[in-house]
Amino acid sequence: MTCFIIQHIPPGVYAGLMNIVIIGGVAGGMSAATRLRRLDESATITVVERSGHVSFANCGLPYHVGGVIPERSALLLQTPEALRARFELDVRVQTEAVRIDRDRRVVVVRSLMGGSESELPYDALVLAPGARPVRPAIPGIERALALRSVEDTDAMVAAVGGARTAVVVGGGFIGVETAENLLHRGLAVTLVEATPQVMAPLDPEMGAPVHAALREAGIDLRLSASVTAIGERDVELSTGERVPADLVVAAIGVRPDTGLAQAAGLEIGARGGIVVDDHLRTSDPAIYAVGDAVEKADALDGSPVLVPLANTANLQGRRVADLIAGRDVRDRPVLGTAIVGVLGLQVATVGWNEKRLVAAGRAHRVIHTHPLSHAGYYPGAQGLALKLLVDPGTDAILGAQAVGRDGADKRIDVIATAMRGGLTASDLAELELAYAPQFGSAKDPVNMLGFVDENLASGLTDSIQWHEVEDAQRDGVTVVDVRTPEEFAAGAIPGAVNVPVDEVRDRLDEVPEGDLVVHCAVGVRAHLATRILQASGRSVRNLDGGYRTWVAGMASRS
Numbered sequence: 329m330t331c332f333i334i335q336h337i338p339p340g341v342y343a344g345l346m347n348i349v350i351i352g353g354v355a356g357g358m359s360a361a362t363r364l365r366r367l368d369e370s371a372t373i374t375v376v377e378r379s380g381h382v383s384f385a386n387c388g389l390p391y392h393v394g395g396v397i398p399e400r401s402a403l404l405l406q407t408p409e410a411l412r413a414r415f416e417l418d419v420r421v422q423t424e425a426v427r428i429d430r431d432r433r434v435v436v437v438r439s440l441m442g443g444s445e446s447e448l449p450y451d452a453l454v455l456a457p458g459a460r461p462v463r464p465a466i467p468g469i470e471r472a473l474a475l476r477s478v479e480d481t482d483a484m485v486a487a488v489g490g491a492r493t494a495v496v497v498g499g500g501f502i503g504v505e506t507a508e509n510l511l512h513r514g515l516a517v518t519l520v521e522a523t524p525q526v527m528a529p530l531d532p533e534m535g536a537p538v539h540a541a542l543r544e545a546g547i548d549l550r551l552s553a554s555v556t557a558i559g560e561r562d563v564e565l566s567t568g569e570r571v572p573a574d575l576v577v578a579a580i581g582v583r584p585d586t587g588l589a590q591a592a593g594l595e596i597g598a599r600g601g602i603v604v605d606d607h608l609r610t611s612d613p614a615i616y617a618v619g620d621a622v623e624k625a626d627a628l629d630g631s632p633v634l635v636p637l638a639n640t641a642n643l644q645g646r647r648v649a650d651l652i653a654g655r656d657v658r659d660r661p662v663l664g665t666a667i668v669g670v671l672g673l674q675v676a677t678v679g680w681n682e683k684r685l686v687a688a689g690r691a692h693r694v695i696h697t698h699p700l701s702h703a704g705y706y707p708g709a710q711g712l713a714l715k716l717l718v719d720p721g722t723d724a725i726l727g728a729q730a731v732g733r734d735g736a737d738k739r740i741d742v743i744a745t746a747m748r749g750g751l752t753a754s755d756l757a758e759l760e761l762a763y764a765p766q767f768g769s770a771k772d773p774v775n776m777l778g779f780v781d782e783n784l785a786s787g788l789t790d791s792i793q794w795h796e797v798e799d800a801q802r803d804g805v806t807v808v809d810v811r812t813p814e815e816f817a818a819g820a821i822p823g824a825v826n827v828p829v830d831e832v833r834d835r836l837d838e839v840p841e842g843d844l845v846v847h848c849a850v851g852v853r854a855h856l857a858t859r860i861l862q863a864s865g866r867s868v869r870n871l872d873g874g875y876r877t878w879v880a881g882m883a884s885r886s
């Protein structure tokens with residue numbers, strides 16, 4: 329993130345008689361507008377919005393397509409009239425900002441109803457134009473629908489009416505949510521993803537349950553395939569196949585909407601977003617920018633990143649209002665905390681994943697656990713898959729992932745809070761978290777991650793990852809499976825020796841010589857077996873996340 333030399337503005341200098349123009353009236357823009365009003369009763373605040381709606385619920389759009397949110401009006405959180413009445417805002421919908429004259433501090437706007445142009449003078453200008461869906465240059469792309477605005481949603485709802493088949497292109501969160509909702513409407517849905525995995529923020533072994541959920545629900549999931557052409561009633565895939573598609577949805581990702589900023593000569597960063605400093609100022613100190621359109625500073629390494637999420641857009645909207653009002657705040661680096669629902673699964677992530685750490689050559693310790701969402705004896709407990717990534721040098725938390733039918737959200741939110749507060753992974757062991765059997769466990773899954781980390785950090789135990797087992801076996805290491813014979817018979821790592829945990833002490837002489845990898849289903853029984861074997865002088869590593877993580881990892885390779 330570039331730092332510009334800025335004039336220091338003492339608090340309150342701007343208070344009173346300011347002209348503030350905001351371009352974009354949804355997450356970032358409207359947060360800025362309403363907060364500004366709460367800070368400054370005398371400012372003139374004008375919001376221009378290209379679409380016909382302000383402050384609508386982007387995140388709810390796929391669920392209206394699916395009929396889960398039946399009433400369209402539920403998406404429309406505010407109207408210009410209500411915003412005028414409560415906040416004294418001048419909100420102009422169907423109005424596009426077409427040019428910024430920085431010398432004269434004027435925004436030229438055009439009414440999309442009458443086509444007439446007018447000028448809005450500003451003392452401070454906030455750009456909150458969001459992002460635009462990526463449109464790949466493939467034949468027939470004009471038939472593909474996108475989902476960004478209420479108008480897009482209306483078009484998709486209308487198209488669903490006459491459709492029996494749909495192809496969704498792109499397995500990111502909007503693609504996955506849209507596929508689920510089209511399925512909900514009774515369409516036969518194919519989801520096409522160019523990489524081997526949907527939901528890129530997850531590591532491959534964590535994505536395996538998501539693939540399983542999509543397939544079990546009846547979605548035809550095509551991985552490592554791309555759409556090469558869109559026909560009138562079908563699409564062509566890179567595999568040469570043709571897949572029926574009355575409806576095609578392009579959900580390939582978004583790009584910062586920087587046209588206006590670029591034309592005004594504002595600095596655009598290497599990632600393609602508007603460059604802002606930690607006061608959310610662009611390269612012109614009178615112009616601020618927030619939300620999907622800007623590059624943010626990554627919380628781990630400070631590098632510029634694009635994180636198109638509602639939480640950051642809303643927080644930046646509030647911060648920019650504070651900054652314009654002269655309050656002493658700073659923009660914060662982003663962790664990218666996110667969650668998506670996939671057919672009843674919660675998929676939540678924060679910080680960096682292992683793929684990114686490996687690509688950056690950054691040392692990391694990995695911990696997988698498979699706890700229950702709440703105490704197992706209380707009805708309704710669901711399995712969770714958790715992954716924690718830790719800096720082995722400092723014990724700092726680098727990232728986490730959670731997948732499960734219940735409780736993934738709160739575990740990731742706790743870890744995100746710990747990261748923001750600068751807690752180490754071992755500190756997670758000491759968190760006092762609310763407990764009753766229907767909500768969690770007396771040792772919460774987050775505490776358990778801390779226990780495992782502390783064991784590893786202190787050298788009490790050592791672990792090996794699912795993808796390292798084959799190489800270890802080639803090097804002569806023996807895999808000891810300490811599950812029951814029944815579990816072993818139902819499926820095991822090739823070459824593993826079965827010695828159930830309760831028999832390890834009595835059968836020590838049966839355990840082959842040399843280094844060992846010990847595992848159970850998820851790692852808990854193996855931890856005890858590891859300690860018993862260590863006490864007998866053996867060199868042992870616990871297979872992190874156990875057989876369950878190994879199976880998921882191997883499935884992600886096939």
Ligand code: FAD
Pocket residue numbers: 351352353354355356357376377378379386387388389390423424425426456457458459475476477502585588618619620621636637638639641642
């Ligand atoms: P937006 O909220 O997109 O607002 C930008 C507005 O600016 C647009 O309405 C646009 O019309 C207007 N505009 C652009 N240029 C001009 C111009 N020149 N003149 C006038 N107006 C202009 N995030 C989450 O964290 N969780 C979710 O569950 C989630 N679900 C999503 C589901 C969908 C279908 C979509 C599309 C997004 C979802 N997001 C989600 C992302 C989230 O909505 C965005 O990150 C957030 O809205 C970005 O806020 P913003 O203010 O930067 O841009």
